[in-house]
Amino acid sequence: MGHALEWADMPEKKGIGIGLIRHDCDIEDETRWPEYIQWQAQALKKLDGVFRPMIKSLPSDVL
Numbered sequence: 318m319g320h321a322l323e324w325a326d327m328p329e330k331k332g333i334g335i336g337l338i339r340h341d342c343d344i345e346d347e348t349r350w351p352e353y354i355q356w357q358a359q360a361l362k363k364l365d366g367v368f369r370p371m372i373k374s375l376p377s378d379v380l
Contacts, residue, residue, distance in 0.1 A: 319363070337364070 325334035337360045342353060 320360070335364075335368075 320337050323334075323336050323338050325336075327334055339353070339356060339360075343349065344353075
């Protein structure tokens, strides 16, 4: 992935939360929003590329 993933246990749900967090952001600095949006789009594409094949290979009774 190129970044550390953040894992969140969700005991009330059947699963966990997985995500990426970019810590060097000032969300109030609107001039950097295009940079943040580009980073987010690239991160989502990477997540999809890594996890989609794994999820597709799971047996249907697991999902």
